[in-house]
Amino acid sequence: MSGPLILGVESSCDETGVAFVRGNELLGDVVASSVDEHARFGGVVPEVASRAHLEALVPTIRRACEETGHKLADVDAIAVTSGPGLAGALMVGVSAAKALSWALDKPLYGVNHLAAHVCADVLDHGPLPEPTVALLVSGGHTNLLLVRDIASDVVELGSTIDDAAGEAFDKVARVLELPYPGGPHIERAAADGDPQAIRFPRGLTARKDLEKHRFDYSFSGLKTAVVRWVQERQVAGEPVPVADVAASFNEAVVDVLTAKAIDACRTHGINDLQIGGGVTANSRLRALAEERCAAAGISLRVPRVRLCTDNGAMVAALGSQLVQRGLPPSSLDLPADSSMPVSEVKAS
């Protein structure tokens, strides 16, 4: 084993993650989630998430140490998500990381959550092919990125102009009376349905939209279309075919996600696509991405599901890249930046 030993801390949404990475190797990864506490609210409640982060903080760091047999004093650097994300949630992780950096006299790297998602895959499949196109899909983000250098050159090609894809799953689940979080429940319901049963709209794919929003996404119209379709059945006193609605909605989402990602690869002459973020747990997304990448001669990389959801491992992985490339650490007065742009891989 070689390379710097990095401790990664993540707290941008509802998962408190702490992990140790050496070089490109994951040594241990502990995640405490407050997802159950948000269920009755139908979405992440920032104050609930922030309180849960603070409670989980020390136990999660402790467990990561126990699992890896490493002491905090062993680390060469600390990496923390400094944005984007929920401000109050970010501040818990950022405060902890600064305390560690100062107490242990080790450099601090404030890193971008989205770049960290892209970087997670180095832990599964080794160094990223660069350049690569990356598609990030989660409850809070939906972005298409052009990654020329994961440590220093990440450009946003497009993003959602309204809801994140995962948010659309949550909202449609509520309409179908399925539990939160919507993604896994919709996928389960969709297993018995016909994805071609209902032709739901594909956001921003009309010719006029492609001029301005070629690589952007929109899921708000799709959600409204599903709600309307369901309510029309209800008003007419007809049964709602939940499986068909779920399957058709799921298909509409993954169709547009993958189509635009492939288009981005072709447009930029890039033959590598990286996918990450919590929605990557969706098996239809993985299957359709594989199928379309194979047809287009693009090699696809997707890390295991555990590395796609929020975790400290991806933060440590990106921190490791920054350290290995000799980039200077962030300042101790680094802010939690809830709207950190993806072009800023590392906070100054």
Next chain:
Amino acid sequence: MLLLAIDTATSAVTVAVHDGDRVLGEHTEVEARRHAEILTPTIERVMDQAGRRPADFTAIAVGVGPGPFTGLRVGVATAVTLGLALDVPAYGVCSLDAIAQSVRESGMTQDFLVATDARRKEVYWARYRSHADRVERVSGLPGVDRPAELPEDLRALPVAGRGPLLYPDSFGQPLEQGDVDAGSLARFALGELAAGRELLPVQPLYLRQPDAQPASAQKSVLAR
């Protein structure tokens, strides 16, 4: 012994280092909304001035509020993480007690109130009594109320904290102690520990539930 005292429960970020006899260094920065940015650099600065290193600490005392949640958590997260990294105990102190300590140190001998900004037109408050050797919170756990709804006899007491500055019509004469200063917090914590009294767990005194409504039914999108 070397105690690090910090508080982020008011608009100030305040840090002090106490060696058991006296405060070796102290700094207070009044910069609401930037707590997460400036706390650790402020600790670093106070320690450098005191000529001490992180490994020299033997304990940490932190204000656990009540106070605006986001800023409050910055102090608590920092304290518990430092405690873990340096393997030293961390103690919680009610932030109003720290303000009361500085009121007592200014020579106050009668009962007084501490009322701080709880936002939403409310204050966090508690009643204190000065003794020869210490200050005592005599009203139990701090309350959170609209100033005008506090009993008349409480509002007539001298009041420290920002409450009387924000709500001058509801309170009597404001005392000069507005925000927490960490030197007072350190002296309060050491006094309590020396007297064998327990400090608080290092958990925020939120006193309010998170603001959130359970998911409601989907509204109709159909034209009526």
